Amino acid sequence: MDDECINHNCKSGPNRKLFVAPKDVCSYYAVKYGPNRKVCKPCLVKSYRYFDSVCRRFRNQECVLDDEHPGKRRTIIELSDSDDDDDAATEPSTEDPKLSTAVKRILKDTVGPLVAKQDELCDNYLIAKKAKLEKRNEIVNDLVRQAEDGISELYKMLYKHDGQRKFEFDEELSIMDEVCSQCELWNQDVAFITSKQLPGFPDDLPTRVKLIRPSLRQGDKVYGMKQSLLHPWAEATVKLAVSETDRYFHIVFDDGQETVLNYKHLAYINTSSKAQHPIGSRVIAKFQDTNIQLTDKFYAGIIAEPPKYLNNFRYLIFFDDGYTQYVYHKNIRLVCGQSRYVENDVHENVREFIRVYLKKFPERPMVKFSKKQIVRAELNNIWGSAKVKNIDASLVQLKFLDTKNGHTEWMYRGSNRLGPIFNQLSSSKQNKPARGLTDVNKLLNRPYIELENLTGNDKTINIADSDNTRNTQENSGVIKSIEIPANCPKPLPYTAHQCSNLCRISVQYDDSQAKDVNVLSFPLYIGFMRSIITDEKLKLKKVIYTTPCGRSIDNEGRMYEYLKVTGYDTYQITIDVFNFDCTVDPLSKFIVPKVFIRIPDISYEMEPRPISVVNSLNDSVPKHIKYIKDRKTTPGINLNIDSKFLCGCNCIDNCEDKEKCSCWQLTNEGPKNYPNYFKDHDDIGYSFKRLHKRVITGIYECNSSCKCDKTCLNRVVQEPLKTSLQVFLTENKGWGVRTLADIPKGSFVCTYLGVVRTNDDTENDLKNDCSNWGEFMAELDFIEAVEEAKDGYESYVVDPEEESEHDTSSSDYEDFSPSSSDDSSDDPNFEIRSKINKMFVSKMSLRNLQDTHTKIDGEHELSKLNTQQSDQSESKSLRRFVDKECEAYTLDSKVCGNVGRYFNHSCDPNIFIQNVFVDTHDLRFPWVAYFALSNISAGTELAWDYNYTVGCVKDKKIQCYCGARNCKGRLL
Numbered sequence: 001m002d003d004e005c006i007n008h009n010c011k012s013g014p015n016r017k018l019f020v021a022p023k024d025v026c027s028y029y030a031v032k033y034g035p036n037r038k039v040c041k042p043c044l045v046k047s048y049r050y051f052d053s054v055c056r057r058f059r060n061q062e063c064v065l066d067d068e069h070p071g072k073r074r075t076i077i078e079l080s081d082s083d084d085d086d087d088a089a090t091e092p093s094t095e096d097p098k099l100s101t102a103v104k105r106i107l108k109d110t111v112g113p114l115v116a117k118q119d120e121l122c123d124n125y126l127i128a129k130k131a132k133l134e135k136r137n138e139i140v141n142d143l144v145r146q147a148e149d150g151i152s153e154l155y156k157m158l159y160k161h162d163g164q165r166k167f168e169f170d171e172e173l174s175i176m177d178e179v180c181s182q183c184e185l186w187n188q189d190v191a192f193i194t195s196k197q198l199p200g201f202p203d204d205l206p207t208r209v210k211l212i213r214p215s216l217r218q219g220d221k222v223y224g225m226k227q228s229l230l231h232p233w234a235e236a237t238v239k240l241a242v243s244e245t246d247r248y249f250h251i252v253f254d255d256g257q258e259t260v261l262n263y264k265h266l267a268y269i270n271t272s273s274k275a276q277h278p279i280g281s282r283v284i285a286k287f288q289d290t291n292i293q294l295t296d297k298f299y300a301g302i303i304a305e306p307p308k309y310l311n312n313f314r315y316l317i318f319f320d321d322g323y324t325q326y327v328y329h330k331n332i333r334l335v336c337g338q339s340r341y342v343e344n345d346v347h348e349n350v351r352e353f354i355r356v357y358l359k360k361f362p363e364r365p366m367v368k369f370s371k372k373q374i375v376r377a378e379l380n381n382i383w384g385s386a387k388v389k390n391i392d393a394s395l396v397q398l399k400f401l402d403t404k405n406g407h408t409e410w411m412y413r414g415s416n417r418l419g420p421i422f423n424q425l426s427s428s429k430q431n432k433p434a435r436g437l438t439d440v441n442k443l444l445n446r447p448y449i450e451l452e453n454l455t456g457n458d459k460t461i462n463i464a465d466s467d468n469t470r471n472t473q474e475n476s477g478v479i480k481s482i483e484i485p486a487n488c489p490k491p492l493p494y495t496a497h498q499c500s501n502l503c504r505i506s507v508q509y510d511d512s513q514a515k516d517v518n519v520l521s522f523p524l525y526i527g528f529m530r531s532i533i534t535d536e537k538l539k540l541k542k543v544i545y546t547t548p549c550g551r552s553i554d555n556e557g558r559m560y561e562y563l564k565v566t567g568y569d570t571y572q573i574t575i576d577v578f579n580f581d582c583t584v585d586p587l588s589k590f591i592v593p594k595v596f597i598r599i600p601d602i603s604y605e606m607e608p609r610p611i612s613v614v615n616s617l618n619d620s621v622p623k624h625i626k627y628i629k630d631r632k633t634t635p636g637i638n639l640n641i642d643s644k645f646l647c648g649c650n651c652i653d654n655c656e657d658k659e660k661c662s663c664w665q666l667t668n669e670g671p672k673n674y675p676n677y678f679k680d681h682d683d684i685g686y687s688f689k690r691l692h693k694r695v696i697t698g699i700y701e702c703n704s705s706c707k708c709d710k711t712c713l714n715r716v717v718q719e720p721l722k723t724s725l726q727v728f729l730t731e732n733k734g735w736g737v738r739t740l741a742d743i744p745k746g747s748f749v750c751t752y753l754g755v756v757r758t759n760d761d762t763e764n765d766l767k768n769d770c771s772n773w774g775e776f777m778a779e780l781d782f783i784e785a786v787e788e789a790k791d792g793y794e795s796y797v798v799d800p801e802e803e804s805e806h807d808t809s810s811s812d813y814e815d816f817s818p819s820s821s822d823d824s825s826d827d828p829n830f831e832i833r834s835k836i837n838k839m840f841v842s843k844m845s846l847r848n849l850q851d852t853h854t855k856i857d858g859e860h861e862l863s864k865l866n867t868q869q870s871d872q873s874e875s876k877s878l879r880r881f882v883d884k885e886c887e888a889y890t891l892d893s894k895v896c897g898n899v900g901r902y903f904n905h906s907c908d909p910n911i912f913i914q915n916v917f918v919d920t921h922d923l924r925f926p927w928v929a930y931f932a933l934s935n936i937s938a939g940t941e942l943a944w945d946y947n948y949t950v951g952c953v954k955d956k957k958i959q960c961y962c963g964a965r966n967c968k969g970r971l972l
């Protein structure tokens with residue numbers, strides 16, 4: 001081969017002279033470099049001409065990528081700098097380091113801008129190329145679809161005449177043994193023939209009649225779950241029923257161990273039932289190990305397929321431990337009770353799979369195999385090749401070829417451990433049509449997917465269109481990917497230019513029209529494009545936005561600059577409607593198709609976007625409350641929101657420079673006194689309108705007395721609601737709130753609103769009626785929490801020095817004079833703080849929460865919005881800003897409130913609360929705002945950590961049903 005030209009398409013003929021091919025020429029012809037590689041003169045010249053043209057384009061700031069490169073299908077030209085050069089890294093450098101630094105600097109100054117430019121040009125080139133390919137792909141898919149339709153038409157015509165074949169799928173006939181008046185028929189199409197005449201029908205298999213679960217009585221023998229759902233169940237005897245509802249039983253295992261079990265964890269000892277077990281029945285069944293020996297032990301599972309001729313009259317069982325097997329009736333025992341949705345009873349590892357299976361049943365996608373075929377399959381989290389050894393109805397026996405001992409296993413043909421199923425599911429999630437593929441595989445005799453309908457015949461499907469949806473919990477719905485209308489503007493192809501307001505497409509963004517869509521999708525409606533690309537070098541996926549003028553932007557900083565120079569920010573297209581995390585999908589929308597109750601908007605249009613209420617469990621509705629948009633006060637509460645008493649900034653740069661904005665500085669100031677909590681001062685507070693870490697000392701937003709714009713970077717919780725929320729009835733926590741769209745980490749969700757009341761006032765009420773109080777009370781204990789962070793929870797001690805210092809500056813805000821205090825002349829925020837000190841003078845008692853709980857007669861608990869671990873910091877006390885006698889307050893949302901009152905508790909929360917000062921700097925009256933702790937997918941319930949101390953309220957216990965892995969079991 002080495003006496004041939006490296007260009008496979010070389011036309012020079014056999015007698016041409018060959019030269020040694022340099023590395024770059026090999027790369028041009030996509031050939032691996034070697035010292036004996038040869039190239040002929042015309043091909044050598046051709047490659048150098050190409051390199052010349054690349055250099056010229058590079059100098060002229062034109063894109064170096066084009067279609068001329070012969071290896072374009074396999075290689076990408078990389079513009080790498082010397083730092084990236086692997087060879088350079090391995091060879092010892094003989095260069096003078098000073099010279100090399102100088103050269104690097106010169107290169108950076110001269111070539112650097114050209115490289116940056118190329119970066120952008122190449123990005124645009126590739127994005128445009130990708131769009132073109134996608135378009136072509138669509139055309140091909142359309143053609144395939146048309147061809148498929150044509151072929152099926154032809155088939156219909158062909159068979160119409162000879163009557164050999166019908167294309168309508170007939171319903172499967174149910175085969176009944178006898179006519180039974182009290183039978184509940186499973187199917188309307190019933191053929192009364194004697195199935196027992198069919199070959200192989202087992203004598204002990206009962207008929208399909210209504211299943212009855214007899215009540216358990218004292219002395220009954222049962223099987224009980226001894227350890228967990230994944231362990232075998234053991235024989236036991238019922239001692240007595242411990243609840244009137246006959247759901248909990250005291251049992252004694254045969255080895256003498258006693259326990260109380262729910263009837264969902266008990267199974268009847270014998271198979272005397274006259275009925276077959278229907279699909280979805282909760283059972284325990286004998287499990288056969290791979291050596292085909294009965295273990296004689298019963299494991300928990302569900303019935304996935306009824307016994308029928310085609311499966312040799314066995315039941316298909318999905319076991320909780322993930323195995324699937326066929327089991328005869330005699331080796332199955334019915335569990336004594338089960339939930340309405342049996343997936344709630346199974347082990348969490350198989351819950352989602354079973355939920356989807358039962359929901360779609362009788363339709364189920366399965367891979368069609370023939371013996372000896374090779375298929376990709378997963379074993380212990382590794383995908384490898386497996387060979388089909390046997391097929392048994394809905395099961396396939398696979399031998400994993402990459403394992404040492406040739407691991408062999410029976411697997412359900414619809415398992416997502418099988419490559420074809422897994423691929424289909426992933427492509428349907430990404431909304432990519434997988435159409436055509438199944439048919440091609442069929443033609444090539446590869447494994448392909450068929451949709452089996454247990455009430456009819458099999459038919460080939462593509463499950464890609466069976467939804468572009470993801471399924472979530474049972475009491476919920478599906479996630480759809482919304483489509484951006486085709487007439488929305490698209491980015492222009494990039495040409496070199498300086499961005500200005502001319503780049504802005506004149507789109508009038510109207511919030512009222514967009515109230516049903518995720519804010520993150522706004523940019524896509526007005527000419528931005530969001531793509532996810534893989535950075536080949538970093539092996540990372542990243543998000544790139546293409547702006548309407550064709551520029552590619554891959555981070556928040558550059559996008560912020562772009563919005564500023566183009567003026568988009570003044571049209572409410574602010575930085576927080578962009579997100580650069582590829583796990584967040586701006587187009588996801590959660591939909592609940594079937595509900596008993598749907599209220600379109602619990603806020604009665606008081607919020608800018610509707611907050612619907614749905615109930616998929618029963619027909620109850622939430623108790624009526626007065627929906628409010630601002631917190632309310634009761635008489636006697638001295639909440640002063642007059643802007644005259646606020647300090648504002650004078651910024652004209654959107655409060656970008658945190659050092660210069662006096663509001664940012666207020667936020668920054670607090671943490672300086674708590675070095676143990678805040679190590680990195682630059683990281684405090686909002687970053688591009690998102691909050692990644694709670695600031696316990698509070699955030700001070702720009703306010704009505706500031707000179708900055710309403711869209712400035714320091715205004716977040718005061719902006720209108722931007723999240724799409726829904727109130728829904730949970731299984732056992734009452735009403736809760738879910739998000740209908742993906743929420744990126746750090747985003748503001750909403751505030752918590754209610755009536756501001758004094759704790760004394762609350763206590764008085766409780767004396768008259770203590771039922772359910774505390775459920776909707778949040779304590780405004782900002783000062784207490786900050787102090788707690790410093791002092792330790794129980795240690796309320798006011799430093800006498802601080803007290804006396806404070807005495808001189810308290811009392812009446814009308815006395816306010818910036819120069820009247822003596823200890824702060826070099827404190828830049830002194831003026832602001834003094835103003836706060838003096839403004840709020842009502843009586844505030846800084847008592848600790850523990851006292852509050854015991855005092856309120858043990859019947860309720862106040863939410864601790866700010867509880868933190870104690871810390872022995874030597875920092876200055878916030879107490880000096882308020883009168884030590886002043887009152888403590890709660891936000892009561894029992895009769896008046898907003899959506900924030902419905903958030904439930906979770907031991908593994910996905911939102912957190914933050915105190916924010918907006919309309920007052922009075923430390924007693926912060927706004928309470930919820931922020932996302934992580935990226936949250938559409939359809940997920942939003943829950944925060946109430947942080948109650950379990951057992952702190954006498955005689956009051958609340959079980960926690962948050963369902964988190966780390967759930968502490970009790971809320972209170």
Ligand SMILES: C[S@@+](CC[C@H](N)C(=O)[O-])C[C@H]1O[C@@H](n2cnc3c(N)ncnc32)[C@H](O)[C@@H]1O
Pocket residue numbers: 732733734735736774775776901902903904905906958959960961962971
């Ligand atoms: C602020 S309310 C939340 C909304 C409430 N679920 C409703 O139906 O209106 C707090 C109450 O919800 C219930 N709750 C919240 N989280 C819970 C959890 N993880 N487990 C059980 N109950 C919970 C408790 O009754 C608690 O007192």
